[in-house]
Amino acid sequence: MIENNKYDVIIIGGSYSGLSAAMSLGRSLRKVLVIDSGLPCNRQTPHSHNFITHDGEKPAVISAKAKTQVDFYDTVKFYKGLAIRAIKTQFGFEIETQSGKIFTSKKILFATGVKDLLSQIPGFAECWGISVLHCPYCHGYEVKREKTAIVANGDMGFEFSKMISNWTKDLRLITNGKSTLTIEQTQILKNHKVEIIEDEIESLEHQNGNVQQIIFKNQTKTTVKAIYFKAPFEQHCLLPESLGCELTEIGLLKVDAFQKTTIPGIFASGDCHIQARSVALAVSSGSFAGAMINKEIIDEEFV
Structure with missing residues (x-):
């Protein structure tokens, strides 16, 4: 009162x-x-x-x-x-x-x-905080060693890839368009077996916010358990x-x-x-x- x-x-x-x-x-x-x-x-x-x-x-x-x-x-x-x-x-x-x-x-x-300010990619908002994650210290343990994607580019993509590789080695960096990584950054990630995907994302396929596949505009797909994204x-x-x-x-x-x-x-x-x-x-x-x-x-x- x-x-x-x-x-x-x-x-x-x-x-x-x-x-x-x-x-x-x-x-x-x-x-x-x-x-x-x-x-x-x-x-x-x-x-x-x-x-x-x-x-x-x-x-x-x-x-x-x-x-x-x-x-x-x-x-x-x-x-x-x-x-x-x-x-x-x-x-x-x-x-x-x-x-x-x-x-x-x-x-x-x-x-x-x-x-x-979330991406307008269909399925993204529904997965935010559930399987599209912002922080490995908050959520990384629960998806440790799982097939994981990072949606980022340039310096952010490079640094985020380094960090998330602590929780899983089954990692791919999705730049969602042409990569802006430097030649040196690209080589370092490749040396650590981080796959770099430059295809643009069409949508996220999910069940109740749990991501299952990333669908690209060229109609290719990749199956993942978690996605990291710095909104x-x-x-x-x-x-x-x-x-x-x-x-x-x-x-x-x-x-x-x-x-x-x-x-x-x-x-x-x-x-x-x-x-x-x-x-x-x-x-x-x-x-x-x-x-x-x-x-x-x-x-x-x-x-």
Whole structure:
């Protein structure tokens, strides 16, 4: 239940990082509101891995348990909805939701993640997070030594091939058009028996998101168990930019060593500022951000 609309901290984004920050702040006796629209980026992923005590658990189960634990702290409140406007005020910040609710706070934490811009190849979106994978540390063990493809080109394709070869030697690099690998890169991959396929992809044949074959435009096919792909992305929430927060060259929110963005009073945690995306890293950065926000409020009170 939300008693009034004034808070020490508003956290926008209530997934792993936002909940972790909320717990840190709740345990610091801060009055916190978590605003979340309920669309985590890994909602299609069947299992989360490489997060100690939760390895192999369903992502929604982890977040549900986390929310129950955070709800124990009576200074933390939740609002289900979408934040659509944010302004700087004399006393802090004002956030408006899609339903017209307005909340104010001294500080804001954006834990809003990023939006993956998926390929329009038929079958690709349906397989994303299930058998089309972004991270071998999150999912590589489950497809170890299986017939695997990487969809990439140039330097990215070369480096990604090197990495994935740690989990499987049955590997092919699909450049989806003319290869932009250097002669040296091509030779190194061939020496390591990485097949290079320059054919363009027509579609992915799959069963309930589990890829079976890659169909090429020339009507050839290749059978694979998994595909790795580094999807381009954009910020899931545009409010930080509307407030003047700077982005890095690759489109992540720029923060300092204390999780502070370039705008005073605004912090960021989780995937919206971390290039290496995982549940464990999101939780870690959220916990740290909560502590740093609390410290900043304490420092401002002792003047």
